[in-house]
Amino acid sequence: MAFKLLWVVVFTILTYGEGLRSTSEVCNPSDLKGLASFKSGIIEDSSDRLTKWVGLNCCKWEGISCDDTSGRVTEIRLPGFISTDGFLLQSQMKGWLSPSVALISSLEVIDLGGLIGLSGTIPTFIGFRLPKLRKLILYSNNLTGPLPESIGKLSNLEELVLYENQLSGSLPSILGSLKNLNRVLLYSNRFTGMIPDSITNLKNLAQLDLHSNSLSGHIPHRIADLQFLEELDLSSNLLTGSIPLSLTNLTAISVLYLDTNYLQGPIPFPSRSEQMPSLSFLRLHSNLLTGRIPSMFGNLVSLQRVSLANNKLIGAIPTSLGNLSALTELYLYGNRLSGRVPKSIGLLSHLILLDISHNLIRGPLPLQMSSLQNVQTLDLSFNRLNLSSIPKWVAELPSLSRIYLAGCGIQGKIPHFLQTTPSPIQELDLSDNDLSGSIPTWLGSLTQLYSLNLSRNSLASTIPDSITKLQDLGMLDLHSNKLTGSTSQVFEIGHRFPDGSLTYIDLSDNSFSSGIDQIGTGAQIGIRFLNLSNNILQGSLPSSIGRLKAMEIIDLSSNKLGSNLPDSLANLSSLQKMKLQKNRFSGKIPSGFLKLIKLKDMDLSDNLLVGEIPVGKPLSDFPISCYSGNRGLCGKPLTPCKL
Structure with missing residues (x-):
């Protein structure tokens, strides 16, 4: 009844609109109709904002803004994330996006992002009905269907933010006609087809994010025409071909993510000094890239995080990497890099993480690496280092808490100096070496240890009782050793620390004979993986x-x-x-x-x-x-x- 009454009032406005406007504050009839249709399509609003949409002065409704002169509605801002008393809460609106929202012809901003339950499609005629639209923000909803061709008619559009929906189909080539567009976020949808060449016509574009779709074909060679582009993310698609050399002309680019595709050929940049001077974040991992890391790679002086991992790169790590004074994270794992670690690595004073595992790098390690005062994670696993023993300087690095030295040819006993590292060890992987002797009792003093992997060695002892002191232990892997006795010490961790984090246990391929009766008697309720196979x-x-x-x-x-x-x-x-x-x-x-x-x-x-x-x-x-x-x-x- 209330809805019918509203339409009686709207009819009255349509008939006597101008006279009524002079005596009371009433919104434009088309705006009222569009907003009423939007509200009627929502069956649940956890924020209760729509319940406050009463009366005819829609300009005072929560989330609605109007032009002071014309009185027309210009903005609908009902984002899912709401700030309350310093906390950010996410609300939801279950229902569908009414196409009648296009009746609000003076709209400049639609922000319904993050509402989770909002479904439906983007109105096919949106480009014809909303000529003033500047921002279309509909991310993290449940929208389906294609991106309509008419969107190319929105000549004033500056932001197009539609990520994390279920939109599908090809990207319309008419996108390239949106000359004012400076921000396009369409990732985590189901877009297919090729990236249209016309997208390079968006001369004002500063951010283009199309990651996690199913886009195929080549990266447009004219991508460098986007001279104002600061962020480009095409990761997690099906892109093929080579990385365009023209990317080196993007002087404003600071974020470049091309990872998790099928890109081939060499890394084409930098080819000369002073190229891409603002590039700070570079991800090229999980492709099919070949060749060497460019010798001039160190000229990208603004780099902070670099991932070239999981490719087919060969050759030595270039010494020029020492020029990257701002570098904090370097991922080179899973390639075919050879030679030795360059001494210049020691110049990376801000480095927090270094991962060069699963390559063909030879030892010895340069002493200059002891200068990495801020490194927290060091992964040298599965190279041809043949260390024989762990360099003592590793245990003296003041910030190091995650040590991965699997498959490095380490022999003898687990060194005692790991007990007294300046920074408490949180993760320790010495698997696939030739360690012998016993599991040291002092391991129980590493009270912040979360992950311990000593598998595939020749350790011969029982599990020390001190292991029950590891209250933060989440992952324990001791498989393929010569361990004997009981497994009960592991399960006793749950007795001592009912709220412990132990989720992964692998004690397989040893000679344990007892302790099975302790399974579940503690509070190891979080265990997800348990392997005790091939014991006695x-x-x-x-x-x-x-x-x-x-x-x-x-x-x-x-x-x-x-x-x-x-x-x-x-x-x-x-x-x-x-x-x-x-x-x-x-x-x-x-x-x-x-x-x-x-x-x-x-x-x-x-x-x-x-x-x-x-x-x-x-x-x-x-x-x-x-x-x-x-x-x-x-x-x-x-x-x-x-x-």
């Missing part, structure tokens, strides 16, 4: 294992575990993979396994299980091999049970 564990699984409800992968295969499978295993509702083969489990398969709806991989073969396999998914979907070697089992997918 004995005993039965305790019912307390059902408390590990976050578990996604569990592998207890190739042990000597026996007795019945506990019914509580059915409580692991997040379980995706369960490997229990090659043990001595007996009895029936619990019928509760049918509740494990996320289970995609299971193996119960080579046990002593009997009875009928519970009927239904997911158990009936697994192949025969998952149940073979249990002579007493029957039912689908095995042979039918005898009556």
Whole structure:
């Protein structure tokens, strides 16, 4: 009734509009109709802003602005993020974007970004009905359909922000006619096709972000015509071809992200000094780039973060990198770089992270690296360093807290000096070396340790009791050593610190014989990955294992575990993979396994299980091999049970 009454009033305005305007404050009838249609399309508004849209003076409604002279509505600003008492809260509007919003013909700004639940399409005729539109901001909604061709008629458009929707189709070539556009953010949609060459006509463009779509083809060679471009992000698409040499002419560019595509050929810049003087953030990783890192790369003096990782780059790391005095992060991992680490690396006084892992770099390491006073993360793993021992200066770096030296040819015992580093160690990876001796008891003093990986070594000892002191431990990987005794110390961490962060445990391929009864008896409720396979564990699984409800992968295969499978295993509702083969489990398969709806991989073969396999998914979907070697089992997918 209220809605009908509104339209009676609107009809009156249409008939006697000018006279009524002179006696009271009433919005333009078309504006009222457009706003009323927008409101009617919203079925839920968590911010309650639309409930305050009452009366006929829409210029006083929350989120609405009008022109003082004409009285026409010029702005709709109802962003999802609302600042309240210093806190930023996100609201949502469930419903659809009414195409009647185009009736508000004097609109200059539409900001409905971040409303999450707003669905519908961008009106196909938006370019014809809203000629004054300067800003169209509809990011992080649930909009679908194409970007309409008529958008190219918005000659005054300055900002087009539509990222994180489900928009699809090709980018209209008519975008290139929007001469005033300076900001285009269309990432995380489903746009396909090629980047139209016409986009290079946007001479005032300062920011172009099309990442996380499905755009293919080449980067337009005329991209350098965008002389005011400061940020270009084309990452996470399907782009091919080479990086245009013309990019070096973008004198204002500060952010260039071309990563996660299929780009080939060499890195073309810089080809001479003083090119791209403002470039601060460069990402070219995860492409198919070849050749060497340009010898003049150090001329990009404004660089702060650089990632050239996961390509096919060869040759030595250029000494000119030492000129990058502002550099804080350098990612070169996953290439075929060779030679030695240049001494000039030691000049990078602001460097916080250095990752040159998975290359062909030879040792020894230059002593000049000891000058990296601010480095917090150092990853030299899987090169041809053949260090023999960890350089003592590594443990003397004042800010270093994350040390990755996997596969570096380190021999002997774990050095004691790692106990007394200036900055507490948070992550330590010494895997895939030739370490021997025991796991040192002093590891328990590294109270801020979150990740410990000592796998694939020749360590021969029990797990020290001191490990129970590691309250922040989240990842423990000791697999493929010669460790013996009990696993109970690991599970006791949960006893001591009920709110601990332990999520990943791999103790496989050792000679542990006991401790299985401690699983789930503490408060290790956050464990998601547990691998105890290929040990000599004995005993039965305790019912307390059902408390590990976050578990996604569990592998207890190739042990000597026996007795019945506990019914509580059915409580692991997040379980995706369960490997229990090659043990001595007996009895029936619990019928509760049918509740494990996320289970995609299971193996119960080579046990002593009997009875009928519970009927239904997911158990009936697994192949025969998952149940073979249990002579007493029957039912689908095995042979039918005898009556």
